[in-house]
Amino acid sequence: MQGECLTSGGDAPRHTDVAILGGGLAGLTLALQLRQRNPQLSVTVLERRAHPVREAAHKVGESTVEIGAHYFADVLGLREHLETEQVRKYGLRYFFTDRQYDVQQCSEMGVSRLLPTPSWQLDRGRFENFLGDRVREAGVEFLDQAVVRTLELSETDAPHAVQFDHAGTRHSLQARFVVDASGRAGLIKRKLDLAMPNDHDANAVWWRIDGQTDLDLWSDDPHWRQRFAPARRVDSTNHMCGPGYWFWLIPLASGSHSLGIVCDAKMHPLETMNTHDKAMEWLRVHQPRVHEALSRPEYALQDFLFLRHFSYGCKQVYSSHRWALTGEAGLFLDPFYSPGSDFIAISNTYVCELVEKDQAGTRIGPYAEIFQQLYFSFYESTLTLYQDQYPIFGHPQVMPVKVLWDYAFYWALLAPLFFSRRQADLPMLSRLKPAFVEGRDLNLAMQRLMREWGTRDRSPELRQARAYDQFQVDWCYEMNRALTDELDDAAYIARTQRGVAAMRQLAAEVLATAREAVPGIGDQGLDALLAGHDIHAHPSMLPVQWFAPVGEPVAAA
Secondary structure (H helix, E strand, O other), X not given: OOOOOEOOOOOOEEEEEEEEEOOXXXXXXXXXXXXXXXXXXXXXXXXXXXXXXXXXXXXXXXXXXHHHHHHHHHHOOOHHHHHHHOEEOOOEEEEEOOOOOOHHHOEEEEOOOOOOOOOEEOOHHHHHHHHHHHHHHOOOEEEXXXXXXXXXXXXXXXXXXXXXXXXXXXXEEEEEEEXXXXXXXXXXXXXXXXXXXXXXXXXXXXEEEEOOOOHHHOOXXXXXXXXXXXXXXXXXXXXXXXXXXXXXXXXXXXXXXXXXXXXXXXXXXXXXXXXXXXXXXXHHHHOHHHHHHHOXXXXXXXXXXXXXXXXXXXXXXXXXXXXXXXXXXXXXXXXXXOOHHHHHHHXXXXXXXXXXXXXXXXXXXXXXXXXXXXXXXXXXXXXXXXXXXXXXXXXXXXXXXXXXXXXXXXXXXXXXXHHOOOOOOHHHHHHHHHHHHHHHXXXXXXXXXXXXXXXXXXXXXXHOXXXXXXXXXXXXXXXXXXXXXXXXXXXXXXXXXXXXXXXXHHHHHHHHHHHHHOOOOOOOOHHHHXXXXXXXXXOOOOOHHHHOOOOOOOOOO
């Protein structure tokens, strides 16, 4: 059925092409994307919460990186809102500061200037209120305070049936396609028993305060204050890292600061931080400078929440029977590199492809299976960046190398696929398969190498502070800039192959550096993958100055 939704009260059924269960970030962006791709499509969103929602203390997940930022700004056309109502982000920034008060004595990694492809910090309440207005303007039937009571999924060509309460009345909705965007409530996941745990055992606590701490004032050392100038540290997604944990500070446009501790469950039990008082005491021990900065009485606590074992997978997210899961209703990785919006962007785009094919009368079963394989492969590849890696998060030399590698993997393979609108181009994906297989194998071996390096290397010089400026790494800048290039198929394939070659070169240099620090390290499959690769025949990718003897810190250029 095409056309606008037919609405009526009581027992009379409503009809819609697509019913989206959940009106948070995933559900509202999907609704907008569906209507932009096909203005004749009828879309109904059922959201349990009342709108407008509260700013700041609403939902966690405020940081975006390139894929998610591009999805919001350019695919959905929301750039003006992001530029004027949210915070432009100065990248991800890392401090290796466990139990260290003097931040100027700690190694730091970040950017001194903005990289070309932008990202933003999102006040989720402000953004979801804006999205709610936009989807209604686009003709979406967005019903807030609508509570789903029953869901019957059809296995024939008959419509799915949803019963929900809204405005004191029970309503029935018939939908050609149903998408679960209900977050961790997981309506379809629970109904069909699709939950699948993973082995990434990590917990998180987080809270928001009314006010922001200026990180540039955490030290009186003028050289430290200018080390990454003109960047303002507060505008980064800041990571304070130590063995088995990291702590985030994210500024919000509403004037609040989002704060959170993410920990390996075995190294830092949730019970040591699952109240605000406990979390602050934990910070006093592990991040004393942060504790002092946040202890000012004017910083009113706005909320406090926690999650145990937050990472999980899913047995199925797309079905030939015209249902799908998107966002956290399906799977969730880890917030360290802020991938949540990336996976919303990727999943929503696959859902749009399936809805369009179904509307055109195409049998969607084979596409649902292939898209799910691709989506799960992105999830599994990205999970390796986090799983079993938390013990090395405090290592001030291995972690900057790991961050460089993880960005190379992301910018060479995963991000360009979405930016170039080729994530559902099956013939192109078939041609790219050898490059992606090699990139995956290199990444798996590199994650094992860095884990061994970080757990075995305890050199005295690791206590020396270093400044790692990604902006000064030419290939980082160029990979980031090139994400927005418009390329034909031949040029795109050639660039992907160059990206994998760059990963190979970087892997060889990291392996050599690790073996200098820990002789005999690296029997992780890398030797076979790098067989025949001449490390000296290609331009160097690992910044040598990052491992030079430490003298007077060098300010960013």
